[in-house]
Amino acid sequence: MKVKDPICGMTVDTDRAPEKGSYAGQWVxxxxxxxxxxxxxxxxxx
Numbered sequence: 001m002k003v004k005d006p007i008c009g010m011t012v013d014t015d016r017a018p019e020k021g022s023y024a025g026q027w028v029x030x031x032x033x034x035x036x037x038x039x040x041x042x043x044x045x046x
Contacts, residue, residue, distance in 0.1 A: 007035040 017029040
């Protein structure tokens with residue numbers, strides 16, 4: 001399934017996303033570790 005990285009807006013494939021994390025019970029997918037880090041910083045460092 002294709003989803004958008006919440007930081008940069010890039011489309012990522014959930015099966016091949018380089019980074020992902022679970023926040024508030026939902027998976028969030030990222031195109032890179034840098035985007036994941038920015039997301040975590042903005043959302044309390046989860």
